[in-house]
Amino acid sequence: MVRTTRVSPLTHILRERLLPQAGEVTVSRGQKVSPVQVVARTSEPQGYKIIPAAEILEVPPEEVPKYLLVEEGAAIQRKKPLLRRSRLLGSKQYVSPINGVLYQVGNGRLILQHTPRLLELRAMVDGLVHTIRPGRGVVIETTGALLQAAWASAQEGYGKIRVVAEADAPLRARHIDTDARGAVIVAGYVDELEPLEKAEEHSVRGIIAGSMPSTLLPALDRFRFPIMITEGFMGQPMAEPFFQLLQQAEGREASLFGQSSGAERNRPEIIIPLPVDRPLESLSPQAPVLAPGDLVRVLRAPYAGQVGEVVAVHTQPRRSGIGIQTPGADVAIAGEEAVFIPMANLDLLR
Secondary structure, eight states, X not given: OOEEEOEEEEEEEEEEEEOSSOOEEOSOTTOEEOTTOEEEEEEEOOOEEEEOHHHHHTSOGGGGGGGBSSOTTOEEOTTSEEEEEEETTEEEEEEOSSSEEEEEEETTEEEEEEOOEXXXXXXXXXXXXXXXXXXXXXXXXXXXXXXXXXEEOSOEEEEEEEEOSOTTSXXXXXXXXXXXXXXXXXXXXXXXXXXXXXXXXXXXXXXXXXXXXXXXXXXXXXXSSOEEEEEESXXXXXXXXXHHHHHHTTTSEEEEEOOOOSSGGGXXXXXEEOOOSSOOOOOOOSOOOOOTTOEEEEOSTTSTTOEEEEEEEEEEEEEOTTSOEEEEEEEEXXXXXXXXXXXXXXXXXX
């Protein structure tokens, strides 16, 4: 089976949006949603804090309940008195360090539970609610362009596409100006941190590039926007099918989903919702079959990153350039004579 990367200018898309834990779905089936709309919410526990009350008050552990100003199980507020011990020469007081609940009192200690954080799950894409996942989330249906990236930082975002450099040109700090605010920036490749830092300052919503050196990866956690790589980490320019589609969609809103799981169905995705005047069929679950005329991207040297057209498919093993017997295809790259490339080294762009 040949590896497949979706680069579809118009297709039917079902995008699942799930909470990390059980919660409440806030929309109904068939409802139209926008990227900012909350589709589900849940309370996320924030942990506990242990207070050595007996030591603070300088009393035996069993006497701590006498000095409590709130009952076990009651709500507490940060900087509000929690304990007070009155003495002849003045009183000793302890205020709550958090907002939350006095969860438990025992053994001379107080266990405080932080107020759970409200976690809201947004649609992140224009569409209709296709399916409700009770207590967990929804499946959103839309039509538009769909591109699968090779890698992405673990972020999500949306904004209008702005192409600032050619497919073989780098992203530079000068490309990030006031017009970049709220945009998804597209460039051939990234090879330095400076433009990413400037993008953070200018509230950029995302960056799509062909490649990036792996040496930059440890520094990417600081950025709040998604960074998507369509090719890999070997300095490749963005493949022409990707770049052309993004260029044609300039000015349209794109949604970036930065999952970096290795599973095919969880690959990072770029969705560009588009209006359609006719219904489209759902994506086929069948395994892709390589055929003459298909566009493929080569994954290994000496043609790594280059895109070509399949001239012939060989299902029976043939001898590769390094002497291995393997199925493959004859691929014409850059108008040159077709060369045999093993099936494992091909990525079908569909």
